[in-house]
Amino acid sequence: MSSPQEAFRTGHVGAAIWSNAYVLLSLTALFWAGNSIVGRAARDLTPPATLAFWRWGLALLLLLPLAWPHLKRDWPVLKANWRMMLLLGALGIGAFNTLLYTGLQTTTALNAMLLQAAQPALILIMGAFLMRDHVSLRQTGGVIISLVGVLAIISQGNAAALIALDLNRGDAVIGFAVLLWSVYAVMLRRRPDVHPFSFLAATLMIGVVCIIPFYIAEIASGHLIVTSRESGLAIAYVAIFPSFFAYLFFNRGVELIGSAATGQFMNILPVMGAGLAMLFLGEQLYIFHVAGIALIFAGIFVAGKGTASPPFASAKG
Template sequence: MPALLERMTGWVWSRPYLLLTFTALFWAGNSIAGRAARDVMPPVALAWWRWALAFLLLLPFAWPHLRRDFATLKTHWRWLLLLGALGIGTFNTLLYTGLQTTTAVNGLLLQSMRPALILMLGALVFGEYVRLPQVIGICLSITGALMIILGGDLSSLLELEFNSGDLVICVAVVVWSFYSVLLRKRPAVHPLSFLAATFVIGIVVIAPFYLAEIIDGRLIESSSESWMAIGYVCLFPSLIAYLFFNRGVELLGSAATGLYLNIMPVIGAMLAVFILSEPFRWFHLVGMSLIGAGIFSASRIARQSVEQSIPAAR
């Protein structure tokens, strides 16, 4: 039985698209939970407890690997600090903050800008060559995001009237894209060691903001909704999804992984409509179509590299 379980685990661990499908589902649920709990759970509190509890769940499994990898982690502490601060400490805090004042549908669809932004940042940070179809894709994706932010009303752009929640989520998406691109600099350690180390960094980064939130009188409301939200986000989108995502980047690279994860906003938008009864309007469809067209254009070259890499990954 243990041998069968080990073979099954190894099979799943070598299937990047299966891992990333679950990642997309769990992260879509993260936005749903953040929006649903906005009245009972302050955003920074949700972010801090998410990572604190996820770390406690992870620690017994990660501890042997942390002890073995400690020297390597210490050597690469600067990259760990940056990755933990971006991907753990900043992104989700901004996401939950944005979801206080915008809908889950908006938040999820805006996150579909990530593949185009990852391509753009890969060119800026690492000097990767960006071809014309990718430039067109980036422009289409940004146009689609603007359509969603403006609610289809172009006069809002001229009058500089924006939903603050949408803008906060846009910043969060840029932060996440930096995290995805910089993941290639992660130290060569066990995935659990890396995950535990970045969790600790994220917890420390969030702590001062959580303290300020408490001092400001924004406290967690003791209710079933609060504990259900914390329970979900600390296990599925934190512990499991980050482990799967990091493995996906390891097998496919950041651009291809970001491309595939664009199924997440589609899954999440459907969940928001059915679970939260949020409206899905015409400008959502137009924005999603533009973003989808941008991803199709930008991914033509990425798809070729993915197709070449899959046999090796299997």
């Protein structure tokens, strides 16, 4: 059986797509945006930890045939760096999507996508705290502008609700998830020097193990998957597209145009996700959404102005 890479390289259309970073990254953004849409749509069918467990468990099964030769070779390095791998697997795989799906129980996919747009600003902050990165006055101003945009979305434009901390629980959970992801993105600098498939497979294994106690707790409390065609399709989507293909395409995009350009391009993710939320879930765009996302992107622009590469960029699903 041929690997996905070989399949893409065979045939004129496949070869053309595999050689075009912007097509691959557009598909990546679409798949990752779809993750929040499906998580919100399936909230009454699949409990959050359950959805996260099956997402990453099935993705791991898809990845292992590709990763196994690299994993065997890189195992001594991964084992020697087990503390860092544990941290990265727990944050990037175990925590983020479990919290995202939990937040989507009580907030909209639109809010979830726009809150994730604040990740670049939070990555800059975490870089300063955790890695002692130098942050310029311009970058500090950009972060403040972006965070004002986040607060506008979380408070739904209501300053009184913000002062009283009367916020939507789902927004708060997703905000915490985004914060944890920013720590993960910064700590990726200390990941062991192994093949990308080895690293991804190892983090998936760790993440799945971290999710298991929460999955068992959901079962024990009676929160079970509703057996239906829709729940099966939801699990299949999140396991195949945002977990397997999106990471494959994202890694190829970095290979073709570099991480800086890839990170900048992936800023289309929240905009694409907001459009999908309105199109498929009928969610409504309010003026505080527009103001919030405008402030977030203005902050990214201000912080990045005059730099050779974007000061902060990340992507995930």
